[in-house]
Amino acid sequence: xxxxxxxxxxxxxxxxxxxxxxxxxxxxxxxxxxxxxxxxxxxxxxxxxxxxxxxxxxxxxxxxxxxxxxxxxxxxxxxxxxxxxxxxxxxxxxxxxxxxxxxxxxxxxxxxxxxxxxxxxxxxxxxxxxxxxxxxxxxxxxxxxxxxxxxxxxxxxxxxxxxxxxxxxxxxxxxxxxxxxxxxxxxxxxxxxxxxxxxxxxxxxxxxxxxxxxxxxxxxxxxxxxxxxxxxxxxxxxxxxxxxxxxxxxxxxxxxxxxxxxxxxxxxxxxxxxxxxxxxxxxx
Numbered sequence: 001x002x003x004x005x006x007x008x009x010x011x012x013x014x015x016x017x018x019x020x021x022x023x024x025x026x027x028x029x030x031x032x033x034x035x036x037x038x039x040x041x042x043x044x045x046x047x048x049x050x051x052x053x054x055x056x057x058x059x060x061x062x063x064x065x066x067x068x069x070x071x072x073x074x075x076x077x078x079x080x081x082x083x084x085x086x087x088x089x090x091x092x093x094x095x096x097x098x099x100x101x102x103x104x105x106x107x108x109x110x111x112x113x114x115x116x117x118x119x120x121x122x123x124x125x126x127x128x129x130x131x132x133x134x135x136x137x138x139x140x141x142x143x144x145x146x147x148x149x150x151x152x153x154x155x156x157x158x159x160x161x162x163x164x165x166x167x168x169x170x171x172x173x174x175x176x177x178x179x180x181x182x183x184x185x186x187x188x189x190x191x192x193x194x195x196x197x198x199x200x201x202x203x204x205x206x207x208x209x210x211x212x213x214x215x216x217x218x219x220x221x222x223x224x225x226x227x228x229x230x231x232x233x234x235x236x237x238x239x240x241x242x243x244x245x246x247x248x249x250x251x252x253x254x255x256x257x258x259x260x261x262x263x264x265x266x267x268x269x270x271x272x273x274x275x276x277x278x279x280x281x282x283x284x
Contacts, residue, residue: 044170044179044182044183045152045168045170045183045283046168046169046170046182046183046186046187047168047282047283048168048169048170048186048187048189048232048280048281048282049152049166049167049168049169049280049281049282049283050166050167050169050230050232050278050279050280051164051165051166051277051278051279051281052068052112052164052165052166052276052277052278052279053162053163053164053275053276053277053279054066054068054162054163054164054196054198054273054275054276055157055161055162055273055274055275055276056161056162056198056269056270056271056272056273056274057161057255057269057270057272057274058161058269058270058272059159059160059161059270060114060156060160060161060163060270061200061270062114062115062116062127063115063116063117064115064198064199064200064270064271065097065113065114065115065117065197065198065199065200065201065202066113066114066115066163066196066197066198067097067098067111067112067113067196067197067198067199068111068112068165068194068195068196069081069097069098069107069108069110069111069194069195069196069197070108070109070110070111070172070192070193070194071107071108071109071192071193071194072109072110072172072189072192073109073191073192073193074188074189074190074191074192075191076191076229076231078191078193079100079101079102079104079105079107079193080100080101080107080193080194080195080227080229081097081098081099081100081101081106081107081108081139081193081194081195081197081227082098082099082100082101082107082195082216082224082225082227083097083098083195083197083199083214083216083220083225083258084096084097084098084099085212085214085223085258085260086203086210086211086212086260086261094106094140094141095139095140095141095142095145095202096142096201096202096203097111097197097199097202098139098195098197099139099140100139100140101227105138105139106133106138106139106140106141107139107193108133108139108193108195109132109133109139109172110130110131110132110133110148110171110172111130111131112128112129112130112131112151112165112167113128113129113131114127114128114163114165115127118147119131119142119145119147120147121146121147122147123147123149123150124150125150125151125154126154126156128150128151128154128163128165129147129149129150130147130148130149130150130151130167130171131145131146131147131148132145132146132148132172132174133145133146134146135175146174148171148174149171151165151166151167151171152166152167152168152171153165153166154166162275168186169186169187169189169232170182170183170185170186172186172189173185173186189232190231190232190233191229191230191231191232192229192230192232193227193228193229193230194217194227194228194230194278195216195217195225195226195227195228196215196216196217196273196276197214197215197216198214198215198216198271198272198273199212199213199214199215199271200212200213200214200268200271201213211259211260211261211264211265212259212260213257213258213259213260213265213267213268213271214257214258214271215256215257215258215271215272215273216273217249217251217273217276218248218249218250218251219251219252219256220256220257220258221252221254221256221258222258223258223260223262225249225258226248226249227249228245228246228249228278229245230278230280231245232280234280235279235280235281236277236278236279236280237277237278237279238276238277238278239251239274239275239276239277251273251274251275251276255267255269255272256272257269257271257272
């Protein structure tokens, strides 16, 4: 069973959006509007960027929730985010998304969400929004999520199966003493733990009778999945690329969407992650 953790969670606030991305891939282009402190303007970027591409078995459903979770730990041994399942009677299961592998932390500091349902305060670009967990607070509690603009570039493929976005790493430091400080921290960050959580629902506390489906990096058929340790000094990672870091988080050929309660429904191919890549680039 997926790691599950108690704390408060109340759900989503509706909002709409979708964009087209260029730069790294020729899929179209779109830029988010500048947001104070978020590195969305050229003058506030570090130039150290991460491009993420996620491909699903069937076209993505904007009514679902596609999270890319980041633990900006700068520590190769830091905890990583693990998906959580549905709550059962009398219990709550955190933010309804993920919790930390250490069973203490929430396991992430930031996330990008693709969905037409976003948290309060979001300023999404084409259904993509960026969030930061308030420094020093518990990511298991959704009220600690702070909207932080949107990725600097986004896209969805013509067949609807692949979503792609780019963030500048300075966006992960949204409240610096100065933007120069955010840029400096971004340029000196080396290690991150990342994971994908694609899910049909983000449960509220003490709900029962919910069928929750989810997929993350690696084989989720046992309800566990895996995560990727990103060395930002390395240029790229890709599904099934044979690297030691990616072997356990590569996707199986079968549909490995996990469903709770177990065997309660068929696996939804709109949530089945089949291919992914994470690329690091330094721009001029």
